[in-house]
Amino acid sequence: MNRSAAREDWPELPYSAWKDTLETLHMNLQIVGKVRLALTPFEPQWANVPLYLSARGLTTTPMAYAGLRFQIDVDLIDHQVVIETARGDTRRVALTARSVADFYADFMSNLRTLGIDPGIRPIPDEVSDPIPFAEDTVHAAYEPxxxxxxxxxxxxxxxxxxxxxxxxxxxxxxxxxxxxxxxxxxxxxxxxxxxxxxxxxxxxxxxxxxxxxxxxx
Known part of the structure; x- marks a missing residue:
């Protein structure tokens, strides 16, 4: 493998350069992940909680709400969160430089238009000084x-x-x-x-x- 190919496969990711994007993306992924947590049965070692790698980013894999089968994909190529249902409905929520509060409101609104109301706990987990998603205007950076x-x-x-x-x-x-x-x-x-x-x-x-x-x- 030549050096240019290696750089393509393993791009540089200096923490200091992407810290602000990381923190915003972390909160947005918590919001998506909490839907999976709320709608799947508990498995030992929290095996029902994680997201999985996909060809374009991360995915919840299929879930169900009130009999409706759906999936949420975090597309890190086109920078959007895509909600698709077994009925053929699709909703897209942009990943852009906007506050977590704004993303949260947009994401939950799109779920509700599909008849999905997962009732997630609206506070981040496993972070220090958590800010409720609906109030988080601190994290608003996103560099694609x-x-x-x-x-x-x-x-x-x-x-x-x-x-x-x-x-x-x-x-x-x-x-x-x-x-x-x-x-x-x-x-x-x-x-x-x-x-x-x-x-x-x-x-x-x-x-x-x-x-x-x-x-x-």
């Missing part, structure tokens, strides 16, 4: 190039972790993107239970009750 580079790096890591996962014969999780901690992860399990640490919160108690080796980026 940085968001696209982030997805391209994730896509490469996704392939590597899937190859790593394939060699383990025991119980293992899919490669999955956790929108709360904003990382791509794969877990291998020993089959033995584990005791969550004293004072652990709900997330740690539910996610840490089995021995596991966690690979995350």
């Amino acid at each position: 190039e940085w968001a696209n580079r982030f997805w391209r790096v994730l896509a490469q890591i996704d392939l590597l972790l899937k190859d790593h996962r394939s060699r383990f014969r025991g119980r293992t999780s899919p490669v999955q993107f956790f929108w709360g901690t904003f990382d791509l992860a794969n877990s291998r399990f020993s089959g033995r239970p584990a005791e969550p640490p004293p004072g652990a919160g709900l997330i740690a108690r539910k996610g840490g009750d089995a021995e596991q080796i966690l690979s995350l980026i």
Whole structure:
């Protein structure tokens, strides 16, 4: 592989340069992810919660609300969130330089026009000093190039972790993107239970009750 091809596959993603876009995208992905959390049955280690890599970004995979099957895709090529239903309806919410509060209102309005009202908890998880989505005018940066580079790096890591996962014969999780901690992860399990640490919160108690080796980026 020549250097230009390597740069294309593994684009530079300096934290200082894309920090503001990261923080806004993190909140927007939490909003999308919370729909999946609200509408899917709980699975051990929160396996029902993550998003998954797609050919254009991230996806919830299919879910259902009141019998209506639908899916939400975060398109980091055309920079939009696409909601599609089994009835053939489509709604698009732009990913642009606007506040989280504005994105949240637009996204939830589009869900409601489809008859979907997931009743999510409207506050970010697993971040310090969380701002309710409807009040968050702090995070409003979005540079499409940085968001696209982030997805391209994730896509490469996704392939590597899937190859790593394939060699383990025991119980293992899919490669999955956790929108709360904003990382791509794969877990291998020993089959033995584990005791969550004293004072652990709900997330740690539910996610840490089995021995596991966690690979995350």
